[in-house]
Amino acid sequence: MLGLGVYDEVRQAGLQSQDWQDIRTRINHAKPEPLAFCLGCNEPAHVKAATSTERIPHFAHYKGGGLSCPWGEDGGRNPDDVRASIYAGNQESPLHKSMCNQVLELISLDPRYELGSGVVDGYLPPNGGGRGRWPDVRFNLDDLGKFAVEVQLAPSLATEVVARSKYYLSQGIHLIWLVPWYTFDRVTRAFTADIAQEAGGNLFVLDDSAVAASLERQTLCLWAVWQADTGMERRLISLDDLEYRSDRHPLFKDVATPAVFREASLRRESLIGELIRTKSNWSSAIVHPVTGERDSDFDRLLRVMFSIWAEADGRWVNFLNRQENISGLLNAYLNSQDGQCRAQIINDMLTRTRAFGQIRATVWDKMRDALRHPQLSVVDPTISEAMSYFPEVYRADLRGDPIRTDILPDWAT
Structure with a gap:
């Protein structure tokens, strides 16, 4: 995946449901541009949600794709077929209409x-x-801004969810999705995971107890619900309790971003031992993420990035050479041919982490010279794979604008 690295069988086996949901949402947000590609045939791919207790989320070709794939093509209905079955008749239920009117009344x-x-x-x-x-309901509140409420009582296509989300963000409107209570079973209510992802893993419910609280407090109160390590948690909140930002929809507790950071942290820790073990043994270079062949350029890039990360985290380790500090390491790397065409990814990591303050002026001079060379982009699988180890640095949607210092680790601020 562009910017997210290679998801081979080993990496997929370690993904949790929230990790799969993050990938699925990223792919849908990138449309119509493809973000993920099949390792077998290089055709665009997407993530199918779980549809049974035996069928977990997985990558798949789009309808009609994979005809030349050595792993075989996928079956399934196209989006128009699914949309027709979901919105048959396009009729509004009495419950849906009643809830919309109740939201506006409260x-x-x-x-x-x-x-x-x-x-x-x-x-x-x-x-x-x-x-x-x-929108099902829209209104304005002084000090908080413009709101749109979508009442979703039936399954919805992920593409529809993303399209509405992107539209309201572009218009500066806070989007709140309301769903009914359920057991949070991924099979019977898989569509709500797409909705929750747009609000940092949060879902919102309006029931009789929330209505009673709304009447008592003279404002709209809802249940905020999210998946915690110990199970589902919920809190009765008002709109004042939510976090508001211009680059995302209102949420109470972001559980989606920490899940991505946890997965990256586990991957980093699993690679550190290998980097240390093979530091002085160039015949055991880290392999290319696609070909599986030893790749010394990719190996050196990873070692430089992990060294920068260690410096930013206050635990300096040189994973590449014998230089005593990060400036010496970077001076040598930016002088090399492979380092010059990878200067942009290194520059981004330096300027977005606490390693920035540890770099001597001579390194920045070398950096300016190196950036004049043609640079490898995220299209290169080694660049994409290297970036995937540090979403805290390279995922603009997670870093936020302005920077989300409340959720980023100290080393990435």
Whole structure:
């Protein structure tokens, strides 16, 4: 996957459900540009959600793809078929309509509610042209901004979820999805994982107890629900309890980002021993992520990046050579031919971590010279694989804008 590395069988075996959901959402957000490619035939791929207790999330070709793949093609319906079965008749249920009206009724009790801003099932034209949307409920609150509430009582396509999410973000509108209570079983309610991912792994529920709390507090109250290490947790909250940012939808507790960081941390720790063991044995260089052949350029890149990470984390280790500090290591690396065409990925890691303050001026001079050379991009599988070890550095969606110092580890701030 571009920017996320190679997911071979070993890596896939270690992925948790939240890791799979992150990959699935990233692929859908990148559309129409392909982000993931089959290792067998190099055709675009996506992640299928779990559909039974035996069938876990997995990579698959798109409908009609994989005809020349040595691993075989995939069956399944195309998105139009699925959409037709989900939205047959496009009829609104009485429960859905009642809940939409109730949401508007409760939020209108809030003294910050902007009179006339509340609409149920009204068209919302986009700013700057293009396609608009029909949010189930929309309203404005002084100090908090514009809101859209989508009441989702039935399965929804992941592409539909992502499309709505991207639209509301582009319009500066806070999106809240409401779903019904359920047992959080991944099989019967797999679609809610797509919804939760858009809010950092959070789901929101309006039930009788939340309605009672809303009436008592004179504002809209909801249950925030998320998957913790010990099981599902929930908290009765109001809209004031949510975190608001311009680059993501409101959430109460981000559990999606830490899951990505945990997976990367485990991968880093598993590789450290190998880097130390083979440091002085170049015949045992780290192998190319696709070909499986020893690749000294990829090996050196990883060693430099892990050395920068160690410096940023306050536990300096030179995984590459005998230089006594990070500046000496980088001076030598940026002088080499393979280092010059990889200067951009190194520059990004230095400027986005605490190693930045440990670099001498002579290194930055070398960096400016190296950046004038043609650079390898994320399309190169070795660059993508190397970046995948450090999502805290290279995942702009996780770092946030402004930087999310509350959730990033100290070394990446």
